[in-house]
Amino acid sequence: MSVLNSEDIGKRIRDIRLGLSASKKVSLEAFGQLIIPPASKGLVQTWEKGNSLPQKERLEQIAQIGNVSIAYLLYGKEINGYGERIRKIREEKFCVSPEIFGRLFDPIVSPERVEAWENENALPNWQEIMRISSLTNLSHKAILFGMEEPLLEHHTRMLNPDIEFEKTQAALRNANLDTSGYFNSDFIFLETNRLRLAQLSDPDNVSDYTDYLGATTFVFGIGDEPLTSNLFETIEDEIDDSIDKINRILEKRKAMLLDKYKEN
Structure with a gap:
């Protein structure tokens, strides 16, 4: 402050x-x-x-x-509070000086800029906010506006589909892919988005793409049950079946999408 x-x-x-x-x-x-x-x-x-x-x-x-x-x-100005929150993060969570705190960023942030944030004479850019978010497990809303919205512990990285999509699109433009390469990348985008929408609309009945994930989770979530050779083979068979099922679905969807590409 x-x-x-x-x-x-x-x-x-x-x-x-x-x-x-x-x-x-x-x-x-x-x-x-x-x-x-x-x-x-x-x-x-x-x-x-x-x-x-x-x-x-x-x-x-x-x-x-x-x-x-x-x-x-x-x-002499309106104080929004983000400066004090950043200062507390630096002093109470990391116990470091503005200079050391600035070294946690890429590119490195000068101590003068860190102090400008804390005095609310400057606002961190989006990349810097995301870095603070990843360091603290707090959302950008919690940092900027004081909204109590911590990220879930098992989601330690920021999931921002819009930003990731922009980065990926930029990478694709610079990759000089041929038609087949663009088709394959678009196919993956469409299928991933379709899965997300399905999970949002009907999470209890999304099974086509999650059987494999469920079986895999079962492998790592057995708990106290002894992992016998028979049990392992059963789990392995379930995973193989799920992979085959997913592959059949994906091939069918890929064929349909390729037909649309040809029509256009």
């Missing part, structure tokens, strides 16, 4: 006092009477000169009188 500048705060308090009336200036004494408990003329004067700061309750009242936020009164 930015260091408080008492002189600047005093100037903003003075601007609030002088801006209360268009016809005549509100005196130091009259301004002090607007605050509960009332502040003396001398105390208001020390605030405006920056020799002291009002207590929290009085700061809140002065901000309300001036129709400004506490953030504006203290810092």
Whole structure:
């Protein structure tokens, strides 16, 4: 968070006092009477000169009188909170200086830029936000807006299909693929998207593509049950059957998609 500048705060308090009336200036004494408990003329004067700061309750009242936020009164700008959250991540989670924290990024971020984030004089770009997200297991909404939305522990990487799609499309454009290569890549995209949509719409009945995954999970999730040779062979047979089933489905879908390509 930015260091408080008492002189600047005093100037903003003075601007609030002088801006209360268009016809005549509100005196130091009259301004002090607007605050509960009332502040003396001398105390208001020390605030405006920056020799002291009002207590929290009085700061809140002065901000309300001036129709400004506490953030504006203290810092001269609106503070959204992301700077303080990044600072806490750096200090409390990693216990490092801005310089060391900046080295966690690729490309490396200068300590001045880290401090600019924390003072809210700069906003991390999307790549930097995603890096902070991957380091902390927090979503970008939690970092930027304070929304309590931690990622699931078993999803330790950010899943952003839009960004990954853009990266993949750029890679394909630079790969100089022939027609067959583009067809194969599009086929994979379409099938993956179809699976995602099916899982979203009817997760309990998506079996065509998940039998193999289920069998594989079974292998690693047996728990305390002893893994005998017979049990292993049974699991192996289930996996083989699932692979064959998936391959048959994919070949059929691939043939249909190829026909569409030929028509176009």
